[in-house]
Amino acid sequence: MSRGKQLEKIAPWVLLVAAVALWQAVCSLFDVSEFVFPSPAQIVRSLIEFAGPIGLHAWRTFWTTMVGFAISIAVGVLLGFVIGSSRLAYAAMYPLMTAFNALPKAAFVPILVVWFGIGVGPAILTAFLISFFPIMVNIATGLATLEPELEDVLRVLGARRLDVLIKVGLPRSMPYFFASLKVAITLAFVGTTVSEMNASNEGIGYLLISAGSAMKMPLAFAGLVVIAVMAMAMYELFSWVERHTTAWAHRGQR
Secondary structure, three states: OOHHHHHHHHHHHHHHHHHHHHHHHHHHHOOOOOOOOOOHHHHHHHHHHOHHHHHHHHHHHHHHHHHHHHHHHHHHHHHHHHHHHOHHHHHHHHHHHHHHHHOOHHHHHHHHHHHHOOOHHHHHHHHHHHHHHHHHHHHHHHHHOOOHHHHHHHHHOOOOHHHHHHHHHHHHHHHHHHHHHHHHHHHHHHHHHHHHHHHOOOOHHHHHHHHHHOOOHHHHHHHHHHHHHHHHHHHHHHHHHHHHHOHHHHOOOO
């Protein structure tokens, strides 16, 4: 492995360690109260002390997010295919989807509670609503930007429009697709957490509200750390899959 590759692998960890060390130093030097801004050491103690409850809440948030995210993939790919495969559909649907995406998803939570009650329903749907748009946009972009010359050649060879889209357009859209997954999964965790903070009695979002109301700031920050770790783990998973399935799209990188 080249020196450059080694530096790329360790750079995020070096930056993380430096940031945590600086955080701890500032809290210790200025004797910052844990009720205002807990130090990393205090957060770690909370993670250990409340490992059981945090684990249960984290598991609830994780599987809820994954269900909503799976729905967002199915809907996002389907809508992206429809929008990207037709100029008429692109012109008609894209502006409406953009306007919908601009709506604050937290505003949907009270409506979802009325429809589905308090629990996993609003959390799943909020995760879906906030994460499907990047997937849809990237699939539509990958299909809509298919080179006209390539499509003309394939049509001359006897390929139908649907054949071109499925056999050439979709594979060509895979780098866009994986890029959207890495963005969408982080948004899905945001959506789940926001919903749990308002309409649930379980999950990390509920834990954040409970810890905040009890003035247990280290526990609240511990919940934030757990959310960040889960999101980062899923991001790395999709990055690994991307490297092993679309290496052809990154062959020029060193």
